[in-house]
Amino acid sequence: MARLTIVEAVRDALDVEMGKDDRVIVLGEDVGANGGVFRATDGLYKKYGQKRVIDTPLSESGIVGTSIGMAANGLRPVAEIQFDGFTYPAFDQLFSHAAKLRNRSRGRYACPLVLRFPYGGGIRALEHHNESPETYFVHTPGLKVVVPSNPHDAKGLLIASIRDPDPVVFMEPKRIYRAIRDNVPEGDYVVELGRARIAREGTDVSLIAWGAMVRECEKTADQLASKGISCEVIDVRTLSPCDWDSLLASAQKTGRVVVVHEAPRTLGFGAEIAARVQEELLLYLKSPIIRVTGYDTPFPYFKLENEYLPNPERIGRAVEQVMKF
């Protein structure tokens, strides 16, 4: 066991997989000598050389497009996009090709690539460095979408993602990159994709979240415990394919659901969760499902980011609201 942060766990996962499997290569902007702007690839360039840790020219479309070709020719590319807001230039390659190559070729070609990037707000960053674009990826059939919330899962989920036969979008909550240290097993282990985690058991209300918002929900649960409200916190972990069984089981148990995400509310993944829960469990519900989310606005510059981001106060108010029913 080592005590690692999320970003160190990511690095460790890459190291483990590169050590075991020569097909695994890392590519992106500044991932080589610089070790990535968040140091997620620190030391890998020295260890594995420039043909396995590849500094690319500045082109996200280029990074993803060539990753598709590399994957089709037997490599396991793990591409880094420097920030959430710079995934957008790669959308065409990702949506039109990575997501569809298997289906288009009826399985002749597959696209086992991982697209990693730091996402989300809360670090006083510049514009385009605070986005939560998960909806776009979840909405695109053919992509898997994974979002860890702690160091242990970051490593196990990333290893599972690299081994997955399909393209995986791996979103790393940069706000808590270094906020938590966890016991992380050394060497090889996986956290299976498609399985949610009960971060905390409870009976009155289910708080459903992913990434950095899991911690905000846990803090809320702590605060509400003293008021006698028992919150269950569900960490979705894999948004696509989503572990609906676990989410629905929790919702059925508590009868009250609050979904929390940083992304804008309209068509955020919370909308899908609310729809599924009412489709399957209407008669078990004791209250409407409430979403605590970013607003339907561009992510504000950092002086206002705390006005935008969900926090325990806003989540707590939502819980009190559903408890009134």
Added chain:
Amino acid sequence: MEKTVKTFSVRYVQILDENGDVDKKLEPKLSSQQLRELYKWMVVERVFDNTALSLQREGRIGTYAQSLGEEAVHVGSVYATSDADWVFPDYREHVAFLMKGVPVKSLFMHWGGSEDGMRLPEKSNIFPVCIPVGTQTLHGVGVALAAKIKKEKLATLTFVGDASTSTGDFHEGMNFAGTFMAPAVIVVRNNHWAISVPRTCNDPDWGGCQTRAETLAQKAIAYGIEGIQVDGNDILAVYSVVKKALDKARKGLGPTLVECICYRLGAHTTADDPTRYQDPKVVAAWMRKEPLARFQRYLKKKKLWDEKFEAAVQAEAKRMVQQGVQEAEQHKPKATDMFDFVYEKLTPNLKKQRVEWQD
């Protein structure tokens, strides 16, 4: 049969050498007052840069991108524009805003984390800071095309970095500019780095660099437009070449790509640690070519610079920048503005969320 159907060449312009000696044949006809004005703007950018750097260290603004080493490129290019010409910056050309009439406080508000900083004055023909690199190339070409359609006498000046020339949008912008003969000038700030990735490829067999193209100016040739290289540490060369390109554009004679060779003498941003990837000896060598000292030597030889002038220019730049800091620090963004500028009129959905936010 085989024959050469076309050969190309790329010109390079330097007017002031490293000692500040001038090539008389190429020396632009600028008055003493204009020359001193160029110098003042370079000093303003440097004072702004140093001030912003210390504010960042004190936590009073956020991540900041230094302009150190690029002053001649920024000042020389923008000085060549007319008031009617539009400027499209990326994130390093601070002085471009000031030269286009944007107050200092706006820049500190922007880097301090408030959108209000980019609420630019109506008369300032400059676009807001643009972070997704390369994308602004198309905006500059688009404004130029509109000007052409509307028969406006203006040109556009777009700045991009060396790495931006690797993006699709840059190439699409160049191709649009070429096909439509847009009155657009694109200035590449070739500062040799994209964060840690070097401009130039040294390995004959592998990448890890920006491009194997020998010059960035030659990228213009593929689109049928003029490309030219200048010494970006020489403000007279930058000014003269960009001025000619803008004049040509306004006359309807087409776009130009100007590659300015300079060097990033600071970190990429305050979040970057260049000791991880840069050789300090190389940086020191480029430091000796830096644009401000070179221009000072020239002015001194022309008897346009002395200690007294320097003291006055420094004092005025500091006063101007400090005033901007104070004004910016009094500013508090209004949280409801988050909702009020998304559309011209608040939508019913946003109206509801705005109320929700206020509760």
